[in-house]
Amino acid sequence: MSGAGSATPPIIRVENVTRTLAGEVPVTLVQDVNLEIERGEFVCVMGPSGSGKSSLLYLLGLLDMPTRGRIWIDGEDTTGFDDDRLTDFRLARLGYVFQFHFLLAEFSVVDNVSLPIRKLGRLGDDAARERAAQLLDRLGLEGQHEKRPSQLSGGQRQRVAIARAIANDPLVILADEPTGNLDSVSSANVRDILRGLTRELNKTVVAVTHDAQFAALADRRIGIVDGRIDMAWRPG
């Protein structure tokens, strides 16, 4: 596995993680996963539909807790974190991009991006807007700041979602099929931005994708089949 034994500790370490949904017939989403991801790495998680890719991503993103096993992020063992701590951790150190942009329809683009910055509270409201505006400009959304999400194209919205994901300068960006809903031009644009985050800003990006072109850009591709890591899996 890449990075094992390198000087800096991995940004994400997953040890024997299993996630089972309780019920009359328990469903295992993720089984016995061991994984290490380095700082600045661009990792794609691939696999057939329903294989547990997204479930693994939610676990890595601390949106869900493993039934068994441990997850370290940034050197911290997140096992046993309560809801408050998980929430604070997500706010300060993780960012999310989803297939659907999930922007708040009532807010302008710049307000959407400044929302997590204001929530974190390290900057005042004006400074938060200022930073949000800079991020939007960097992602090529000059002049769109005051528009509502509904007034933007799909690709633009996804770029706003990326700006929001990196608003608090997180260590890890988790993306769940970020290009799944975009045309080819916008997809290429989003791919380049996410890759740029790892190259220029040394962010770690973990993306679930079906997009082979996207996967081709990644430092590493991890295949998932039936909840288990299967490095031999190839799309097709």
Next chain:
Amino acid sequence: MAIALDVALAHLTSRKRQTLVSLTGVVLGVAFFLAVSSLMRGSEKDFLKRLVDNSPHITVYDEVRQGRAQPAELRWPDAAVNVRNVKPLRETRGIRGWPQRLEFIEALPGVRAAPVLAGAAVLTFAGRQQAVTLSGAVPEKMKQVTTIEEKMIEGSLDALAADPNGIVIGQGLVDKFSLHLASSVNVVAADGTSRPLRVVGIFRTGNAGYDEGQAFVLLKRAQALLGRENRVNRVIIQLADPYEARSTAQTIEAATGYKSVSWVEASEDILSLLLVRNVIMFSVVSAILVVAAFGIYNTISTIVMEKTRDIAIMKAMGFHARDLKRIFLLEGLIVGVLGSGLGVLLGLVLMRVLGEVAIRPPGVSEVVHLPIWWGAEQYALAILFAMLSCLAASYLPARRAGSVHPVDILRGAA
């Protein structure tokens, strides 16, 4: 907090029509609450005012609540003394030493008092008879403690002072006996003493029983007629503050030993009736606000359902469950604050309009206005109730929002 407010306002303004409907519910609820409450409380105050103004605040009777202690009881205070067949002394009934007691009562702050000797008599005129309560009064004192002077339609109470053989009677008697001012009527006391008196005043209170069964004469005349020289059998008291009546009555009773009945004690049944009426009224008007609360619940519930994805993403982003709860509670609070404010304004308009309404009760010539009470506590009560309904209505949706699990929603959306 600022973020929560931003999001709450954004939600409410994004669903203008539904928000407006909820808001209207609260506004109408508060306004009707105020209109009904001001009217009910107004009529209650009006009723009490009539009750308090037209009857003495305190009446001191020539009776005692407890019999006088017998010598044997005084001698052996700790013993089980049984004294049987105690009879009061045969003496002229009345308040003993009333001038001194009156002096004491009049010295109390805010007290006006008038001595009265009331007794039964029969009025005869042209072969017809009518039993009346004959009240012997001192006109200038009587005027201070009753509204009788205002009710005079002919002559005056003062005429009694000028004419020791005068009598003041009610319109009912005048009509019954076809009397007029200066008519002469015969008054017969219980012991048969009879004396012709001249009508010097006629009053009309609107209470038929009173107008037919009440007559006023000079105190001295009544004492002579009823055979109770130098006695009065009640002291009528009017207070500057009627609500002091209970405690003042107790003071007087403690000092004089005579039974002193305040209007509160005398009208306990009516007061409890008014209380029941208030409870009914507040239940009914509160029901309006409860209905309004359902409107708010509906709106905020819908918002929570529609915004589940927003809630999920905000939670994923790093908003706590309590932050999201706060957003939706704030939405209820905003509707509550705006609704209360506008409701109070509309309520004031309604109250003003109701106060202008003139009605003419059947058989009465004078036009009366609906009594409106403008007291502050009803606004506080209406606002308090509106705010409570709004918060209660938003609490359930808020709790639901707080318990949204982002993964459940994201999984469903993907």
